[in-house]
Amino acid sequence: MKIALIGYGKMGKAIEKTAIERGHEIVLKIKRENLQDFNKENLSNADVAIEFTSPESALNNVVKSMEWGVPVVCGSTGWNNKLHIAKEKCLEVGSAFLQASNFSVGVNIFFEINKQLASIMNDWQEYDVKMEEVHHTEKKDSPSGTAITIAEQILENLKRKKHWIEGQPKSDDEISITAFREPNVPGTHVVKYVSAIDDIEIKHTAHSRDGFALGAVLAAEFVQHRKGIFTMSDVLMK
The missing domain is CATH 3.40.50.720 (NAD(P)-binding Rossmann-like Domain)
Incomplete structure (x- = not known):
C-alpha cells in the first residue's frame, strides 16, 4: 500500500x-x-x-x-x-x-468497556461519575478528543447525565472532565464512579505513540x- x-x-x-x-x-x-x-x-x-x-x-x-x-x-x-x-x-x-x-486498539477496547459500564451504572443512582485525562503539553485541544468520545458514550448510556463540562460540574446532570497537561505523556484517561461506600474506576494509560x-x-x-x-x-x- x-x-x-x-x-x-x-x-x-x-x-x-x-x-x-x-x-x-x-x-x-x-x-x-x-x-x-x-x-x-x-x-x-x-x-x-x-x-x-x-x-x-x-x-x-x-x-x-x-x-x-x-x-x-x-x-x-x-x-x-x-x-x-x-x-x-x-x-x-x-x-x-x-x-x-x-x-489505539487498547483505547477502542476501553471504549467498549466504558459503554457497558455506563449502561450497568444506569440503575445505580448513588454513584456519580467523573473523568480525568492527562496529555503532553504540546496537545492543542482540551479536553482531548478521546475524553470527549468517552463522555459522549457515557451520556448515551447513563440517562441521568445530560452534558459534559471541563472542570467542576454546575449541576447534577453534568459529567466533570478534568484535563491535565504534563511533559512527555502520550495519553491517560480515567473514568471513575464514586459513591459514599466505594469507587469503581477504569483507566487506560498509553506508554508510547x-x-x-x-x-x-x-x-x-x-x-x-x-x-x-x-x-x-x-x-x-x-
Whole structure:
C-alpha cells in the first residue's frame, strides 16, 4: 500500500515507522515546510492518506484528498463541529473516510468497556461519575478528543447525565472532565464512579505513540479498497 502522510510531526513519524514495518511505502510527507506539495498530482501516487495535523487544517486536508480520489484516515481532533461536512463530501464523491479520536486498539477496547459500564451504572443512582485525562503539553485541544468520545458514550448510556463540562460540574446532570497537561505523556484517561461506600474506576494509560500509529495503519489498510464512512469499531470487528 502506498501512503501519503498529511502531517509529519511526532505522530506522522511514528506512523511512518509502523507502516514500513508492515511492508507499506510512504510516497508523500506533508509538513509545514512543504505545504505546496499537497496537490492532486502528488497525492495521486497514494492509495490512502493518513491525516494528523490540527483542528484548523483538518477539514481542508480531508476534503481535498477525497476530491482528488484518495480515501482518508484522519486522527486530527478538535473539529467535531465540521465533521458532517467531511462526511457529506465522502458520500458525494464516493470515497472512504474514517475519523477517530483515538486509533489505539487498547483505547477502542476501553471504549467498549466504558459503554457497558455506563449502561450497568444506569440503575445505580448513588454513584456519580467523573473523568480525568492527562496529555503532553504540546496537545492543542482540551479536553482531548478521546475524553470527549468517552463522555459522549457515557451520556448515551447513563440517562441521568445530560452534558459534559471541563472542570467542576454546575449541576447534577453534568459529567466533570478534568484535563491535565504534563511533559512527555502520550495519553491517560480515567473514568471513575464514586459513591459514599466505594469507587469503581477504569483507566487506560498509553506508554508510547506506537499503539496509536498501529491503529492508524490498520485503519488505512481497512479503508483502502472500501467506500463509505467508517469508525475504528468497523476495523476491529471486521
